[in-house]
Amino acid sequence: MDLQLITLVVSFSIALTNFALAGVVLTSKHQERSPLWIALLAICAGFWGVGVSLFLSLQYSEAIARIVVHSYYVIAALIVYFLVQLALCFPYRRKIKPFVQPMLLLGLIVAIVVSVAPWGLLEGVTLDRQTGNTATLNLLGYGIYVAYFVVYVVIATSLFMYSYGQTKRRNQAHLRHQLRTVCVGVVVAIFFGALFNLLLPLLGNYQLIWAGPPFTVLFVISVFYAIIQQGLFDLRAALARSMAYVLLLGALAVIYSVTIFGITQLFFVGRVIDNVYAAVYVVVALLLTLTYIPVKRFFDQLTHRLFYQNDYSSSKALQQVGDVMSEEIELGRLVRKTLNIVHDALEPEYTSVYVTDNNGQLRYFGHGPGRISHKQRSMQLDVVANLLDQLPQVVNGHRVSSMGDNDMQQYIEDVDAAMIVQLLVQHERIGAIFIGDRKSGRRYDEKDTRFLGMMSDELALAIQNSLRYEEIKLFNDTLKHEVSVATTRLRATNRELQKLDQAKDEFVSMASHQLRTPLTSIKGYVSMVMEGDAGKINDTQRHLLGEAFESSERMVRLIADFLSVSRLQTGKFIIDAHPVDLDVMMRSEVNTLRALAEAHGQTLVYSGPVARRETEIDRSKVGQVVMNFIDNAIYYSPSGSTISVSLEYTDDEAIVLVKDQGIGVPLEEQERLFSKFFRATNARKQRPDGTGVGLFLAKKVITAHKGAMIFKAEGEIGSSFGFRVPSFPTPSQSPDERPRR
Structure with a gap:
C-alpha cells in the first residue's frame, strides 16, 4: 500500500x-x-x-x-x-x-x-x-x-x-x-x-x-x-531556474508526503487510509510547497541584482555575432561589427585583430578606447608569425603560468594581452585576436573563455568566406576588364568585317550590272538565230540553241537574284506597287514556262479565278517569285508528273499556290527553308548549280507586300509553295462578281 x-x-x-x-x-x-x-x-x-x-x-x-x-x-x-x-x-x-x-x-x-x-x-x-x-x-x-x-x-x-x-x-x-x-x-x-x-x-x-x-x-x-x-532559443538561465523549482517542488512533495504518511502510521495505527485520502494528502502537499516559489523568486532577483548587475548573456552575444555573419560579407565591416559586440559584452580596453589575406599579407583591425604602442603591435605580429602554432585556441594571459615553457610565458606576458584567441577553420589558421584587460579590472573567467572560443569559430569561418568573396570579386573585376578589352577588339574586327561585307555587296552589284548587259545581247542574238534571221536552221541546231537560250534565261534570273540580295543589303530594295490583274500575270508566267515544262516531259496546268480583280503589287518582283516557284517545281519534279498552279481570291486576300510531285523537303531541314543561301540536301544533289537565294528573296518580297509565305509538305514526295497577299474587290465590281470564301 x-x-x-x-x-x-x-x-x-x-x-x-x-x-x-x-x-x-x-x-x-x-x-x-x-x-x-x-x-x-x-x-x-x-x-x-x-x-x-x-x-x-x-x-x-x-x-x-x-x-x-x-x-x-x-x-x-x-x-x-x-x-x-x-x-x-x-x-x-x-x-x-x-x-x-x-x-x-x-x-x-x-x-x-x-x-x-x-x-x-x-x-x-x-x-x-x-x-x-x-x-x-x-x-x-x-x-x-x-x-x-x-x-x-x-x-x-x-x-x-x-x-x-x-x-x-x-x-x-x-x-x-x-x-x-x-x-x-x-x-x-x-x-x-x-x-x-x-x-x-x-x-x-x-x-x-x-x-x-x-x-x-x-x-x-x-x-x-x-x-x-x-x-x-535563449532560455538557458530561465530553464535552469525552472528546473531547479520543479525539482525542488518534487523533492519537497516527496518529503512532505513521506512525512505525512509516517506520522499517520505512527499516531493513527489501525485506521484504514485508502487511495482517496492518499490523493488528498498529495494535493495538499503540492499546494503547500507552492508557497515556497514566491519567496525563492524574491531572493533570486535580489542576488542577481547584487552579483550579476554587469553580466552579459553569452548566448545573446553569440546570436548577435551570428546575425552579423549572415548580414555582412565585406571584411572590414564584418570584423568591426563583431568587435563592437565583443566590446559590449566584455568591455576590454582594446582589441586587435590580425587577418592573413589571400596574398599572404596581414591586415590589422583595431577597436576600443585604448591605444596599443608600436612595440606592442610588433610583439603581437611576432606572436602571430611564430608562436600561434604552439598555443591553444584561447589563451588567458593571466593564467600562462600553467605553461611549461618559461620563455613563452614571459613573451606572452610582455605582449600585455589579457586574452589571445586564434581564428581557425579546419585547423587552418587565418588570424588572431588580442584582447586587453577589462576596464573594470575584473579578470576573464571560464565563461568568457568559452564565449570567445565559440565566437572565434564563427568569426573565422565568416572571415574565410569574406576573403573568398574578395577573391571572387577581384576575379570578376579582372574578368570584366578582359571582357571589355575583348569586346573593344571584337567591335573593331566587326567594323572591318562590315567594311569587307560592304565591299562585297558593291562588287556583287557592280558585277551583276556588268554581266546583265552582255547576257541580254546573247539572249537577243540566240533568239534571232532561232527565229531564222541568220538563215534556216535544222532541228538539232534549234535544240542546241534552245538549250543556250534557256541557260541564258537562268543566268539572267540568277543575276537578278544577286542584284536583289545586294539591294536588300544596301537598303535599296524598294517595292513599286501598282494595281495588277494577278490572273493575267499568272497566265503570262505559266505560258512562258510551259515550253520548259514540256521539254522536261511534264504537264503544267493553271487554275484561275472566275472573278476579275486588281491587286496592289510590284509586278516585276512578284512575277519573279511566281517564276521561281514554277521553275523549282519543273527542275525538282520527275518526267511525266503534273505541276498545278492556282490563283484564288478570298474577301481580303489573293492566294497563289504551286503544287508539284517532286523530291520534297526533308522534315529536319524545313525550318531553314527560307534562309539565305540554304538548300536542302536532296536539292543540292538534284541541282548542284543552285544558289539558295530564290526562296529567301521570295519571302522578302512577299513580306514587303504585307503577305505570308505558304509551304506544305506532301509527305516524302511532292510539296506546295505559294503565298498570300492582301487583295480587296474594287468598288466597281458587282456583288455577284466578288469571290466568296
Whole structure:
C-alpha cells in the first residue's frame, strides 16, 4: 500500500517536471520544429509515467485498468515517433524523400491500432492487492508493437549518430559535445525503458514497470541542454531556474508526503487510509510547497541584482555575432561589427585583430578606447608569425603560468594581452585576436573563455568566406576588364568585317550590272538565230540553241537574284506597287514556262479565278517569285508528273499556290527553308548549280507586300509553295462578281 502511494507521488512529480520543461519551450516564440518535438516528448513522457503508476495503483475497475493500459502503450508509441521527428531536424534540418513521413505516420497508426484493438497486444488485466496488478499480453500483437518500437528507436539513434559524424567533419566541437549528451540520454532512457517496460512485462513481471518512466527525465534534460546550448532559443538561465523549482517542488512533495504518511502510521495505527485520502494528502502537499516559489523568486532577483548587475548573456552575444555573419560579407565591416559586440559584452580596453589575406599579407583591425604602442603591435605580429602554432585556441594571459615553457610565458606576458584567441577553420589558421584587460579590472573567467572560443569559430569561418568573396570579386573585376578589352577588339574586327561585307555587296552589284548587259545581247542574238534571221536552221541546231537560250534565261534570273540580295543589303530594295490583274500575270508566267515544262516531259496546268480583280503589287518582283516557284517545281519534279498552279481570291486576300510531285523537303531541314543561301540536301544533289537565294528573296518580297509565305509538305514526295497577299474587290465590281470564301 505505502509503496504504491509513494510510486504514485514520484510519478506525479516526474510528470510535473516533464510538463514544466515542456511549458518553458511552448512559451518561447521560436519557429524551429525541434522545440516543438521536445515539448511533445516531455508531455508524452509525463503522461506515460502517470499512466503506468495509475495502472499499478488501481484496485476496483478492470475496465478502467484496460483503458489505462491501452493509453500508456499508445503514449509510448507516440514517444518513439516524436523521437524520430526530433532526430530529423536536430541539429540539422534534413531533406527526406516525400514518402518517408507518410511511412512513419503509417507505422505509428499501426502501433496505435495494435495498442487499442481488442485483438491487439492486450488480452486482459488482473487487479490484485496482494501480488500487484498485471496484464496478460497477446504475443503476436505485442511482437508487432515491440518491432515498431525497436525499428523507430534504431532509426532515431542512427540519425543522431550520423549527425554526430557530420559535426566531426565540419569541426563543430560544441555541437558534437551536445549531440554526445543527447546520445547518452537516449541510450540510458531506451535501455531502462525497454528493460522495465518491454522485456519484463513480456516475462509477466508488471511490478517493476514503474521504474522505466523516471529515466525519461534524464533523456529530456539532456536533450534540452543540447538544444539550448546550440542556441535555438535563449532560455538557458530561465530553464535552469525552472528546473531547479520543479525539482525542488518534487523533492519537497516527496518529503512532505513521506512525512505525512509516517506520522499517520505512527499516531493513527489501525485506521484504514485508502487511495482517496492518499490523493488528498498529495494535493495538499503540492499546494503547500507552492508557497515556497514566491519567496525563492524574491531572493533570486535580489542576488542577481547584487552579483550579476554587469553580466552579459553569452548566448545573446553569440546570436548577435551570428546575425552579423549572415548580414555582412565585406571584411572590414564584418570584423568591426563583431568587435563592437565583443566590446559590449566584455568591455576590454582594446582589441586587435590580425587577418592573413589571400596574398599572404596581414591586415590589422583595431577597436576600443585604448591605444596599443608600436612595440606592442610588433610583439603581437611576432606572436602571430611564430608562436600561434604552439598555443591553444584561447589563451588567458593571466593564467600562462600553467605553461611549461618559461620563455613563452614571459613573451606572452610582455605582449600585455589579457586574452589571445586564434581564428581557425579546419585547423587552418587565418588570424588572431588580442584582447586587453577589462576596464573594470575584473579578470576573464571560464565563461568568457568559452564565449570567445565559440565566437572565434564563427568569426573565422565568416572571415574565410569574406576573403573568398574578395577573391571572387577581384576575379570578376579582372574578368570584366578582359571582357571589355575583348569586346573593344571584337567591335573593331566587326567594323572591318562590315567594311569587307560592304565591299562585297558593291562588287556583287557592280558585277551583276556588268554581266546583265552582255547576257541580254546573247539572249537577243540566240533568239534571232532561232527565229531564222541568220538563215534556216535544222532541228538539232534549234535544240542546241534552245538549250543556250534557256541557260541564258537562268543566268539572267540568277543575276537578278544577286542584284536583289545586294539591294536588300544596301537598303535599296524598294517595292513599286501598282494595281495588277494577278490572273493575267499568272497566265503570262505559266505560258512562258510551259515550253520548259514540256521539254522536261511534264504537264503544267493553271487554275484561275472566275472573278476579275486588281491587286496592289510590284509586278516585276512578284512575277519573279511566281517564276521561281514554277521553275523549282519543273527542275525538282520527275518526267511525266503534273505541276498545278492556282490563283484564288478570298474577301481580303489573293492566294497563289504551286503544287508539284517532286523530291520534297526533308522534315529536319524545313525550318531553314527560307534562309539565305540554304538548300536542302536532296536539292543540292538534284541541282548542284543552285544558289539558295530564290526562296529567301521570295519571302522578302512577299513580306514587303504585307503577305505570308505558304509551304506544305506532301509527305516524302511532292510539296506546295505559294503565298498570300492582301487583295480587296474594287468598288466597281458587282456583288455577284466578288469571290466568296
